[in-house]
Amino acid sequence: MKTIDDANRLRNRVLAALEQADLETDAAEQSRLLSFVVAGGGFAGTELIAELFDLVHGVLHHYPRLHDAETRFVLVHSGDRLLPELPADLGDYALRTLRGRGIEFRLGTRVVAAGPGSVRFSDGAQIEARTFAWTAGTRPNPLVERIGPVGDSGPLRVDECLRMTGVDGVWAIGDCARIPDPAQPGTYYPPTAQHAIREGKAVADNVAAVVRGRAPTPFRFGGLGILVSLGHRRAAGQVFGHRVSGLTGWVLWRAVYLGKLPGAEKRLRVAVDWLLDLGFSRDIALTSNEIISTTAPDRNRHA
Ligand SMILES: Cc1cc2nc3c(=O)[nH]c(=O)nc-3n(C[C@H](O)[C@H](O)[C@H](O)COP(=O)(O)OP(=O)(O)OC[C@H]3O[C@@H](n4cnc5c(N)ncnc54)[C@H](O)[C@@H]3O)c2cc1C
Known part of the structure; x- marks a missing residue:
């Protein structure tokens, strides 16, 4: 998970998985299609699992056969603490908040292999899932x-x-x-x-x-703060040394991103879009032709 293209592909994949799950007659395959695994418990992974949960639960009512179906969201993190970049109490707050919604966390665990229908962990456990996202580190160009x-x-x-x-x-x-x-x-x-x-x-x-023949200046920057969105209009973080969480954190998080957009026109467009989000349900239109292979998980392809 690195670029906007990755985010778009993932959104399409999730919506395609729901469409396929809605038609699926095999219970095991339906369960695989409704299971989502994310590797990495830093900012990107935490925001991603929260957003995946909100996306799926925000659109599930559109799929008649899935109303009572069970969904599964799992975050795997090699460290023993979620969001190590934040003070411990804020990381705990994020963990409690997300666990309270039903998201599963496997801390102190690594992903050791991933195939087309399953993800295997360092403790020997395995989860059958058709969607697996990686946020546990990227390589430079x-x-x-x-x-x-x-x-x-x-x-x-x-x-x-x-x-x-x-x-x-x-x-x-x-x-x-x-x-x-x-x-x-x-x-x-x-x-x-x-x-x-x-x-x-x-x-x-x-x-x-x-x-121009002058000496360069050392780079110094103390950072302004950090905020992590937890979905459900909640966020947690630290801004100018002050801790923020809950709805206040979320409003601040959105305000920061709005402020970073270039130009008044773009800011207004996004602000209006976010306002509309408050009153209308999510768009479920697929923007690419995502087809998820539902052949039996091939364990030989684990890398
Ligand atoms: C999922 C995710 C969420 C994040 N959230 C936050 C956040 O909330 N707040 C925050 O402060 N940071 C966040 N970050 C980190 C932040 O995005 C990066 O630190 C920042 O973008 C780094 O800037 P950059 O200019 O070094 O690289 P990039 O923003 O990656 O820009 C590199 C550019 O170089 C171009 N490029 C690549 N190869 C070539 C080439 N050969 N020739 C020419 N151009 C090339 C690329 O297309 C790209 O446009 C996040 C990162 C991720 C992955």
């Missing part, structure tokens, strides 16, 4: 691997002025770079958009400074 030192496939190491170490004339920012955070020596700035945007401006200033 292959170009970055080619520029970086041999054997180091991670983001490029840069100094605090955003210059790549060991290679003259290469600068790196955003998800492609490991930028030292002087506030916590030995650690790096997190790969978030709020950092990347500021790093973009900083690197432009630094390149211009070096071209």
